[in-house]
Amino acid sequence: MVDVVTAIEINRPCGVVAAYAANPENAPAWYSNIKAVRWESDPVVAVGSKVAFRAQFLGKTLDYIYEFTELDPGRKLVMRTANGPFPMQTSYTWEEAGGDSTRMTLRNTGSPAGFPAVISLVMAPMMRRAMRNDLAKLKSLLEGDRPQATQENTQRKDKS
Incomplete structure (x- = not known):
């Protein structure tokens, strides 16, 4: 069983961070291990x-x-494997961190069946490192002035 939690502060409003991170189509842009996404519903x-x-x-x-099992828009998203190599649950939570900043927490829990026992022992530290890197990438994307990364930039363009 692994249970890995990481968090980061992103200098963007909570709604912007949550909207971007909760959209699975954005996952390959900030998750280094995710190569493709396809809606099943x-x-x-x-x-x-x-x-x-x-x-x-x-x-x-x-x-x-993954199946979405819990959603509190802008605050929490929980998804669990409905089909895959091992049972896993991923949770995102977002909370205001003062000003226009957001604290995003990413948590993965599960049982990594299908991997040799030795690898299972080192899986949590490897996951933690990957998750920290993923959150750092998300922070970089959202704090940069990339129009596709934030609703705020889209709204600014619409008002021009």
């Missing part, structure tokens, strides 16, 4: 929606389907 982030992911981890290609 209507492309709407809602409880019961399903998304297929293809990832690379420890030299293996992993195909799995």
Whole structure:
């Protein structure tokens, strides 16, 4: 069993961070291990929606389907594997961190069946490092002035 939690402060409003991070179509841009995403249901982030992911981890290609199980827009998103190599749950939480900053927490819990026992022992530290890097990439994307990264920039353009 692994249970890994990481967090980061992103200098963007909570709604902007949550909207971007909760959209599975953005995952390949900030998750280094996720290579492809495909909706298995209507492309709407809602409880019961399903998304297929293809990832690379420890030299293996992993195909799995996540189902959204809990959603509090702008505050929390929980998804669990509905089909895949091992049971996993991923949770995102967002909270205001003062000013226009957001504290995002990423948590992965699960049982990494299908990997040798020795690899299972070192999986949590490897996941923690990957998750920290992923959150740093998300921070970089959202704090940069990339129009596709924030609703705020889109709204600014619309008012011009």
